Amino acid sequence: MMPIYTIFTMLYVINTILISISATDTGNETDHLALLAFKSKITHDPRGVLKSWNDSTEFCQWEGVVCGHRHKRITALLLHDEGLAGTLSPYIGNFSFLRILSMSNNTLTGHIPPEVGRLFRLEILELKYNSFEGEIPANISGCLQLNKLVLSHNKLVGKIPFELRFLSRLQQLRLDQNNLTGDDLSMLANLTSLQALVLSSQIEQGGLGFQGSIPDFIGTFQDLNVLALGANSFTGKIPTSLYNLSMLQVFSLGTNFLEGRLPSEFGLYFPQLQLLEIAENRLTGPIPLSLSNLSMLEEINLSSNEFNGKFEFDGSNMQNLSKLFLFSNHLGNGDLDDLGFLNTLTNNTSFKVLNMNDNRFGGIIPDSIGNLSATTIWLDLRANLISGRIPFGFGNLLNLRSLLLSYNRIIGAIPADISHIPGLQLLDLSRNQLSGNIPLSLENLTWLSTLDLSFNKIRGALPPTLANCTSLLQLDLNDNNLVGNIPYQLFQALTLYELKLDHNHLQGSIPSEISNLQKLVILDMSSNNLSGNVPSSLSQCVALTDLYIGSNSLDGFIPPSFKLLKGLEIVDLSHNKFSGQVPDYFSNFSSLKVLNLSFNNLEGNVPTKGVFTNLSGVSLVGNRKLCGGIPQLKLPLCPTMKSKGKKKSYTLLIAVLVSCVIIGLATATSAYLLCTRKKRRASSSETLHKKRFIKVSYDMLLKATNGYSPANLIGSGGFSSVYKGTLLLDGTSKDVAIKVMNNQQSEASKSFLAECLALRIIRHRNLVGVITACSSIDFQGNDFKALVYEFMSNGSLDRWLHPSAEQDEQFQSLSLLQRLNIAIDVAQALDYIHSGNETPIIHCNLKPTNILLDQDLTAHVGDFGLVKLLPKMSEQLYNSSSIGVRGTVGYAAPCKFIRALSVDLSKQLDEGFTSSHFQLN
Incomplete structure (x- = not known):
């Protein structure tokens, strides 16, 4: 017979299992309901990631949902990079087993719900690149297991909650690119496990952000490898305690009000440093020679300070160095060997960007500059005291895009080998003492967009x-x-x-x-x-x-x-x-x-x-x-005519009448001929640009789009992404559409150039109006190209013809009259680019997504990245097999009315149309 204690033990175990099963079932239903509540707050799901969230499958199989193997409770929500719009449901706090919440790179708005603080098992919270507002909820301090808190690139305001001091396990704290303020960071002193501390503010807010001195206690974070406190209002000197952070890989204190000198041993403190960025401060004195010991450095940015004296630097040990920014200082003594440091960069196979304009570097450009890495794309030596001749050898830099030597004392002729640089786009040799002729070989620079040789001899x-x-x-x-x-x-x-x-x-x-x-x-x-x-x-x-x-x-x-x-x-x-x-x-x-x-x-x-x-x-x-x-x-x-008698009056009257008749006949004939010959061009003359193109920089466009925030993304394609932005035009803020080329795509530059060429030729009320263009480099020295257009508030025609279920009712239908007007608008645009312009143009990528509607539902044809510019247009061109849709792979929604209307719009309008002429698919 079984002992009594054994029976009790078995009953206890069975009861425990039953309670566990019951609790699990209840918890599963809690998670299920919380997921549905979460979904209800999402107003836009462009990639359809939440379509799988339905009762046809068990919720652990839903996309982005990860469950534990034991209790089938949700342990992770991975919904980053999905373009989701809406708010974050407070029911997020019901996922009691959640360890990872990753919703970065979406367009979520509203406040971060304080219920997040109930996730006591949470280890990773990533909400960067959204548009969350309000303050950081103090309840986050309840997530005691948290080791990664990333809230970068949002619109958060206020101070860092003092309660964050309880997150002693935190290894990464990234709150950059928000509007946080305050002069007390003492709540961070207890976070001794930090490996990354990023509190950089938004550059455009200028003079705001965190204030006061940089806290000394940061120097006690021995595991810290990323320290980024840029774009704030920190004052005083760099604390000496920071030089104890020997594990640092990123040291970024740029755009503050720091002063003082760098210690001569600076380069001995950070053996693993990869990024040194202390630009836009008030630092003085010479740049320490010990900087040359930082062999792991990839980027040095010391620009916009008050550094002075000889730049003693040896980059021969920096094989990874790609960018060196020294501009807007007082470096150099005007000596002959001021540019000798360039000789030490010739063995660096990764070098890309050198910007040292607005200094006092003297001497001649060494011949070795032609031995820089073939990866070099940007050389800016403007506004110095450089003398001598331009050396031969620049032609070896086959990937060079910009060569800027203006505002110096350079003499001699322009070397012909500059024309050997196939991709050179910007050549500025102005404000020197150059002589000789303009080399005929410059004709080889087919990508050259700016040639400035002004103020020379x-x-x-x-x-x-x-x-x-x-x-x-x-x-x-x-x-x-x-x-x-x-x-x-x-x-x-x-x-x-x-x-x-x-x-x-x-x-x-x-x-x-x-x-x-x-x-x-x-x-x-x-x-x-x-x-x-x-x-x-x-x-x-x-x-x-x-x-x-x-x-x-x-x-x-x-x-x-x-x-x-x-x-x-x-x-x-x-x-x-x-x-x-x-x-x-x-x-x-x-x-x-x-x-x-x-x-x-x-x-x-x-x-x-x-x-x-x-x-x-x-x-x-x-x-x-x-x-x-x-x-x-x-x-x-002005003198007035006086009467000289009736005879003279009659003679004058007859002469005037005869002249009027002759002029009238001539005018009528001319008007008839002009009307007949130029009728097809009438519409284009109405909207000719009346203002010069404004000049915009990468920085201006960065600010206009809130740092190219995903919240401002309104479209994307193979070669580019389009953002809504706000620019100051004619003294007033105006919404614009900013098309940023994806220069990682090999065809992006060709598409940008093609669009520039087309848009400079054409002007028409039914074409998307271009405001300006920007060809520059970004803050990392990478190529940057963008076009700025008038913003079309009603989006694309495709959005109206094929609305998704999530879109507003205003995009559900177009009336017959609206469709008729849109058809005529598009046909007029095509008629103009085909035959109403000096250079015939074939669009090659016409589809509803490239037809944009303004606030009055007037249609504007856009996206000229794949156009063909032809020397001559003929009727046979419409039947040519070489002209077709080039930008869309697979099915493209047709616009069947286009071709018929574009052949002879005016004739067909005279004959009259019925609704059967038009079909918008």
């Missing part, structure tokens, strides 16, 4: 072969000794938007081929020896905002065709030999701010409207036969 003729630089946007050759005629071939550089040839000795007339530069925004040919009439074809450069042709010997009338240049802002025609009357059309130019017509032979009445009412904006001195105008101009009154 370059002589000889302008090479017509510069037109072969087919990507050229800016050509600045002003203030040199160039002679001869302006070659007409130069005006075949169709991408030019800025051309400066002023203050040279150029002669002859302005070639009529200047009409080819229809993207030209700034033209400066002043202070030369040009003569003859101004070609009326210049009026075809309808994007012009700044026109400077003063101080020449130009004569004749100011062309009547200039009335087409309605976007002009500055016009300088002074010091020439122009005759005739002051054109009245200038008074109708609403954007015209400065008009200088002084010292010519103009005569007659001066208009009294527009710019002519602005005494500070108009100059008419030196024209002795002018009269009238507003009284403030103090010009003589």
Whole structure:
């Protein structure tokens, strides 16, 4: 017979198992309900990750959900990089077995629910790259097992909760890129297990963030390998206790108000350091030679301080060094060997970026600079005291994108081997003492976008072969000794938007081929020896905002065709030999701010409207036969006609009537011919750009998009991502769409260039309006290219034709009339780019996702990254097998109405349409 104690033992075990099973069942249901509550707060699920969250499968099989093997309780929620929008449900606190909560890189908003503090088993909490607001909940201190807390790149405010001192197991604390403030960080003193402390604030908030001195106790975190306290308002000196952190790999204190000197032994303290970033402070003194001992360094950024003296540096032991930023200091003594440190970088196979502009480096550029790594993409030596000649050898740097040597004392000729750099995009040699001719071989630089040789002593003729630089946007050759005629071939550089040839000795007339530069925004040919009439074809450069042709010997009338240049802002025609009357059309130019017509032979009445009412904006001195105008101009009154008798009156009357009849007939004939020949181009002339493209930097676009926050992401493709941003335009904030190229894709640069070329040619009310472009490098020295467009508030046509279940009701349907209007808009856009433009263009990627709608549901065609620019359009082109959809793999929703309408829109509209002509799929 079984002993009694054995029976009791068995009963106890059975009871325990039953209780455990019961508890598990209850817990499972709790987790299940919490998941459903979590899902209910998600308002947008673009990748459909939550579609599997239904009753057809057990919740442990739902995507992003991880359960434990023993109790089948949820231990991890892994929903990062899914683009989820909505808020974080307070039911998150019911996952009592949760160890990992990872929801980074989404677009979640609202507050972080304090119920997170109930997750006492939680070890990892990652919510970076969202838009969470409010303060960090103090209840997080209840997660006593937490070892990783990452809340970076949100909109959190306030102070760090004092209760965080209880998280003694914490190894990573990353709160950067928020709006946190405070001058007391004592709550962190107990976090002695920290390996990463990142409290960098948002750069754009400037002067805010954490204040006071950097706490000494940070130097007691012996395991710390990442310390990033940048973009705050820390003051005082760098605490000496930080030099005890021998495990540091990242030391970043940039953009604060730190002062003092770096100790001479600095380079002995951090043997494992990979990133040293202390830019934008007030540090002084020499840069320690011991820095050369940091053999693991990959990036050094000491820019924008007050470092001075000789830069004694030996990079021969730094095989991983890729970026060296020294700009905006007082380094160098103007000595001949100031640039000797460049010799020590030649064995470094990883080197990419050197920026040392705005210092006092003297001497000559060593020949060894051509032996830098072939990976070098950026060399910036501007604004120093460099002398001597440009050495041969730059042609060895086959991946160089930018070479900047302006504002120095360099002499001699431009080496021809610079033209051997196939991908060079920016060449700035201005403000030196260069002589000799412009090398003909520069025509090989087909990717060159900016060539600036201004303020030198370059002589000889302008090479017509510069037109072969087919990507050229800016050509600045002003203030040199160039002679001869302006070659007409130069005006075949169709991408030019800025051309400066002023203050040279150029002669002859302005070639009529200047009409080819229809993207030209700034033209400066002043202070030369040009003569003859101004070609009326210049009026075809309808994007012009700044026109400077003063101080020449130009004569004749100011062309009547200039009335087409309605976007002009500055016009300088002074010091020439122009005759005739002051054109009245200038008074109708609403954007015209400065008009200088002084010292010519103009005569007659001066208009009294527009710019002519602005005494500070108009100059008419030196024209002795002018009269009238507003009284403030103090010009003589214009004489009036007096009667000479009836005979003369009748004769004059007849002459006037005959003249009117002749002019009327001529006008009617001209109007008929113009209407017939240019009817197809009428729509494009309505929306010509009236303002020059603003200049934007990477930093401006970074701020405009909140650091390219996923919350601002509105679209993405194979070569780019599009963000909504806010830029200051004309003194007011304006929403824009910023298309950032993905330069990791090999075709991205070609797509960017293709889009720039197309958008500089075309202007139409039914094309997405481009505001500006940016080609630069980011703060890590990587290539950065972006286009800035007008923001289309109603999104893409695809969004209206094929709305997802989660979208608002406003995207559910379009009326027949709206569809008709959209069809006509798109057809007009295609008709324009096919046959209404000087250079025919094939879009090659037209689909509903590339048709955008503004607030009035007016359609605008966009995405010109795959266009084809053709020398000639023909009817056969529409049937060519070489033209087709190039950007979409697989099924692309068609727009069947496009082709029919684009052939002859005006004819079909005259015949009338019925709804059967249109089908939006």
